[in-house]
Amino acid sequence: MKPAIVISSRDNVATALDALDAGRVLDLDAAKLTVVEPIPRGHKIALRAIRAGQEVIKYGSAIGTATADIAPGAHVHTHNVASDRGRGDRGEGAHGIAPRLAEPPEEGT
Amino acid sequence: MSQPSVLGYRRPDGRVGVRNHLLVVPTVICASVVAERVAAAVPPRGAALPHLAGCGQLGPDMYLTHETLAAYCGHPNVGAVLVIALGCEQVVAQYLADSARRAGKPAEIIAIQSEGGTVRATARGIEVATRLAAALDRDERASIDLASLILCVKCGGSDYTSGLAANPALGRVADRLVDAGGTAVLGEIAEIMGAEHLLAARATSPDTGARLIQIISRVEGEARALGLDIRGTQPSPGNIRGGLTTIEEKSLGATHKGGEHTPLSDVVPYSGRITRRGLTVMDTPGLDVESVTGMVGGGAQVVVFTTGLGTPTGNPIAPVIKITGNARTAVSMADNLDLDVSGILDDRETLDAAADRLFTEVIDVCSGKLTAAERLGHKEFAIHRRNPTI
Numbered sequence: 001m002k003p004a005i006v007i008s009s010r011d012n013v014a015t016a017l018d019a020l021d022a023g024r025v026l027d028l029d030a031a032k033l034t035v036v037e038p039i040p041r042g043h044k045i046a047l048r049a050i051r052a053g054q055e056v057i058k059y060g061s062a063i064g065t066a067t068a069d070i071a072p073g074a075h076v077h078t079h080n081v082a083s084d085r086g087r088g089d090r091g092e093g094a095h096g097i098a099p100r101l102a103e104p105p106e107e108g109t
Numbered sequence: 110m111s112q113p114s115v116l117g118y119r120r121p122d123g124r125v126g127v128r129n130h131l132l133v134v135p136t137v138i139c140a141s142v143v144a145e146r147v148a149a150a151v152p153p154r155g156a157a158l159p160h161l162a163g164c165g166q167l168g169p170d171m172y173l174t175h176e177t178l179a180a181y182c183g184h185p186n187v188g189a190v191l192v193i194a195l196g197c198e199q200v201v202a203q204y205l206a207d208s209a210r211r212a213g214k215p216a217e218i219i220a221i222q223s224e225g226g227t228v229r230a231t232a233r234g235i236e237v238a239t240r241l242a243a244a245l246d247r248d249e250r251a252s253i254d255l256a257s258l259i260l261c262v263k264c265g266g267s268d269y270t271s272g273l274a275a276n277p278a279l280g281r282v283a284d285r286l287v288d289a290g291g292t293a294v295l296g297e298i299a300e301i302m303g304a305e306h307l308l309a310a311r312a313t314s315p316d317t318g319a320r321l322i323q324i325i326s327r328v329e330g331e332a333r334a335l336g337l338d339i340r341g342t343q344p345s346p347g348n349i350r351g352g353l354t355t356i357e358e359k360s361l362g363a364t365h366k367g368g369e370h371t372p373l374s375d376v377v378p379y380s381g382r383i384t385r386r387g388l389t390v391m392d393t394p395g396l397d398v399e400s401v402t403g404m405v406g407g408g409a410q411v412v413v414f415t416t417g418l419g420t421p422t423g424n425p426i427a428p429v430i431k432i433t434g435n436a437r438t439a440v441s442m443a444d445n446l447d448l449d450v451s452g453i454l455d456d457r458e459t460l461d462a463a464a465d466r467l468f469t470e471v472i473d474v475c476s477g478k479l480t481a482a483e484r485l486g487h488k489e490f491a492i493h494r495r496n497p498t499i
Contacts (some may be wrong), residue, residue, distance in 0.1 A: 001455040005273060015269055015352070017454055042269030042352030056354075059272070061304065063358035076354070083355035085302045085329060 004045060006030040008060030013044040013076050015058075020045065026073075036073040044076040056081050113469070115258070116250035116476040117410075118188065121213025125257040126185035127410045127475040130156040130426050131242045133191045133234070134178055134205060137163030137198035143227055144193040147234035151242040154188075156425045158490055163200040165498045175200055177380040177492045179208035180406035182216065186426045188248060189215045189241040193234060196222030215241060250477065256290030258475065259383050261409035261427070262366040263296070265397040267344075268351030268417025272362020274434025274453040274463070275415035281464035282413065282471060283368035283388070292386050294409050295367040296393035296400045298328045299343050303357030304364035312373040313387065320376040324392050343395065347418055366415060379493050380406035397422050398489040401429065411475055413467065421445045423487025428480045430470060447474075447481050 003026055004014040014028060020039040026032065031047040039045050044058065050070040055062040064081045074080075118126040131154045135144040141159035148155035158181055162174040182190045182205045190209035194202035202218045209216035217237050224230035262279055264271050283293040295301070301308065305325050312318030343356040353359045367388050374387030380403045383389045391407055393400040397420065401412055405427040412429040414422060419442030423429045433439050436451035448470055452458030474480055 005454075007273070015273065040352065044352065044354065058358055059361040061306070061357070061361050063303070063361065064355040077352070078349060078354055081354050083303075083357060085356050 002028075004028060006047065007058060010057050010060045012047050012050055012057050014047055016041055016043055016045055031072075033073045036071055037075050039075050046070045046072050046074050046076050048072050050076070113255075113472045115253050115255060115472055117253040117257075118185070118248060119251055119253065120185045122183075122185075122211070124185035124212070124408070125253045125410070126187070127258075127477075128186040128426060128428065129188040129245050129248050130154055130186055131189050131191065131238060131245055132156055132158060132181060132184075132187040132209075132426065133193060133238060134158040134182060135160065135163070136178070136192060136194045136200040136202050136205065139164070139195045139198065140193040140221055143221060143230050143234060146231050147191065147193065147238050150235040151238045154242045154245050155238060156187075156488065158425055160490060160492055162492050162494065164198045166199065166494070167496055167499055170494045170496050171199055173379060173494065174492050175204060177402065177406045178205050180380050180382070180408075181426060182206070182209040183212040184405070184408065184426055185212075186410055187214065188245040190217075191234060191238050191241060192216065192218045193230070194218060194220040196220045215244070217241070254290070255286060256386070258286060258411065259292040259294060259407075259409045260286055260471065261294050261296075261401065261404040261412040263397070263401055263404070263412055263429075264300075264363050264366060264415040265422065266416040266418035266420040267348055267353065267359060267363065268435060269353065270434035270451065270454060271415055271417045272358075272365060274450050274460075275417070275432050276362055276365040277460055278434075278450050278453065278463045278467055279366040279413050279415055279432070280368045281460065282468045283366065283371055285464070285468055286471075287368060287371045287387055290386060292383060292389060293367060293371060294383055294389045294391055294404050294407060295364070296391045296404050297363070297395045298324055298390075298392055299356065299395045300360050300363045301325060301390070302329060302343075302360050303355070304360040307361075307364060308367070308373050308388075308390065311371065311388070317373055317376055321373065321390055324376065351417060366413075377407060379403045383407040383409070394493055396491070398491040399493045401427075402490050403493060411471060413471065416442075416446075418442075419445055421482065421485065421487050422489050423480075423482030423485070425488040425490050428474045429482045429487070430467075430474055430480050431482065432467060444485065445481050 133148040145157040148157035206216040221230040309318040371388035374385040375389040393403040432448040439449035450463040
């Protein structure tokens with residue numbers, strides 16, 4: 001079994017398919033990296049450095065924004081990533097609620 | 110590839126059922142106990158629809174209750190309807206019976222107040238239900254077209270395996286069904302948030318894409334209007350323990366189950382009738398039972414429900430097929446599950462092979478094979494409500 005899976009070539013995180021110990025070296029198609037802290041099964045690990053404010057990408061799409069600098073091989077979860085959606089707590093107008101629509105819907109099919 | 114044959118029930122209105130229930134529907138919560146006792150007296154066809162609504166509701170909620178109950182009465186998995194009324198409630202018993210009759214099926218009404226109490230209404234109800242159920246026993250299954258199937262795709266108790274294994278497998282089944290002329294329906298608007306660009310890009314008209322974006326913006330706006338952070342519920346605490354960090358991540362994994370290339374052909378309101386082939390998105394909340402209740406109300410005859418952590422949810426009239434991509438859950442929650450697709454993650458099985466097995470399971474269940482939820486008697490039903498009870 002692969003230790004971790006990368007879904008899209010655009011992703012900057014992988015998903016651990018088993019618990020990963022610190023120090024373990026992962027040789028994934030997308031990157032070769034050393035696990036720097038324990039990663040629970042099913043949790044995400046950074047494939048490369050992600051700076052605070054940058055998008056965290058999985059499935060080829062943004063899943064949120066880094067709230068702290070994340071090192072390659074580090075655990076990526078709620079402690080260092082924040083959602084950008086449904087954030088009523090940020091107050092009126094603090095963020096755009098317009099969804100990220102890459103292209104207008106096409107007609108046909 | 111030749112399409113497998115499905116054995117279902119052809120209804121007079123042209124729709125097709127995969128079950129043949131006698132629906133015993135209370136108009137109001139006050140009639141729910143009588144309805145449950147009547148349905149329990151005529152197994153296995155009797156299916157009660159106990160609910161908490163039917164009175165003390167204002168405008169939009171009253172409408173949702175009426176339309177949802179009427180949709181179940183007209184549903185093709187139902188062969189006959191017995192309405193149990195109280196007598197003084199808001200929901201109109203005749204409206205429910207008429208919905209069944211318009212679909213060409215027998216419907217009768219019993220009112221607890223006019224029968225003279227619980228004992229007499231229950232006895233009279235059992236008498237009528239026994240007669241209606243006996244008539245249903247004479248119906249026979251016949252070969253039906255895959256194109257007449259509406260598949261509800263649902264996930265709940267999600268973990269990291271949902272987006273990697275079970276949802277992609279279900280998505281391939283949705284693709285295959287839609288390719289054969291059928292329909293898939295996807296709900297849970299909050300769990301499309303962050304993945305709507307993928308669906309909107311497959312919209313068959315600009316209006317359909319715009320309506321999807323509009324209802325997602327409404328849900329997001331509701332959280333904003335309350336001054337709340339949707340993260341308190343999305344992802345759920347269990348989702349977060351399982352490794353899901355944000356609603357966007359959950360949505361991207363969840364939206365897979367609607368197919369990879371299905372055209373987004375319609376966006377409908379809660380319990381709204383699903384009429385266009387392809388993928389329909391229904392405006393439902395994320396709560397599993399309310400969501401499945403609405404999509405079955407819209408006309409889905411069968412549900413495939415993916416789960417990472419395991420969950421028991423069923424439905425009173427539609428079979429709910431449970432699949433998991435989590436090998437541990439496949440063992441620990443085995444009695445609630447129909448299919449284990451965890452081999453996708455440890456290379457024991459390809460995604461395509463798992464999707465083939467799931468497709469076969471859907472066909473078999475539509476032709477009469479019982480699901481785990483049916484065997485265990487899971488018949489959860491809850492009508493969505495948006496406002497307080499007055």
